[in-house]
């Protein structure tokens with residue numbers, strides 16, 4: 001079991017070119033749990049995740065990790081504690097899978113001491129866990145969207161951080177690989193106490209896999225809590241402008257959102 005790090009934001013304001021996107025957010029990530037951020041396109045989810053991982057400097061307020069502002073934590077130390085899988089990661093041209101995943105080990109390598117058997121173990125484990133071991137020697141550029149996404153997840157896993165931030169880790173994955181990845185992250189959380197924070201667009205998977213949901217609208221948190229406590233038709237209207245029914249998922253018991261739409265409805 002890892003040490004459980006506490007990460008929170010204090011009146012966090014972030015944006016681009018002076019334009020506010022994340023608008024004064026105070027949130028506490030539950031340590032050792034799985035949190036999911038949901039919200040409409042462009043509401044600021046990725047901006048929030050990037051600010052949490054210091055890719056973006058806040059305009060106001062800040063991010064606090066274990067009582068310390070993250071801008072005061074040395075880069076390598078931060079990278080050993082907190083990993084981010086961005087929404088649209090870019091791989092160096094021509095790189096092969098094993099080398100890309102190996103880059104996840106950089107924060108663990110000491111000056112003048114390079115690759116160790118422990119790095120080998122971490123990379124092999126990550127490749128195996130995400131089901132891409134047989135792609136190890138393939139060029140990343142030549143993979144399918146879903147294969148590539150699993151390679152990126154492998155890279156994030158190989159970093160073996162105690163906090164893992166993932167921006168839409170299930171994009172490009174078919175339904176069975178989506179479940180596999182979410183089960184894998186849940187296993188990691190259970191086995192190592194890894195704190196997981198991810199953005200998911202599928203509200204039903206979010207409701208099923210999250211211990212805690214943060215619902216964002218226009219850069220503010222409008223609801224925060226256990227899925228069963230907060231996911232209902234009113235929240236879906238507020239966050240997504242969606243007309244829907246919410247029933248208990250017969251498979252998991254979590255809230256299941258059924259959008260109404262305008263067509264193909266049963267006659268009343």
Ligand SMILES: Nc1ncnc2c1ncn2[C@@H]1O[C@H](COP(=O)(O)OP(=O)(O)OP(=O)(O)O)[C@@H](O)[C@H]1O
Nearest residue numbers: 016017021039040041042043044045046047048087
């Ligand atoms: N690098 C950037 N420069 C300028 N504006 C940006 C930049 N990145 C994002 N934005 C703007 O900030 C707003 C929020 O973007 P963000 O990527 O945080 O949204 P999101 O909630 O992750 O959306 P999505 O669900 O589509 O991924 C958008 O209006 C977007 O156009």
Ligand SMILES: [Mg+2]
Nearest residue numbers: 045046087167
């Ligand atoms: Mg995004």
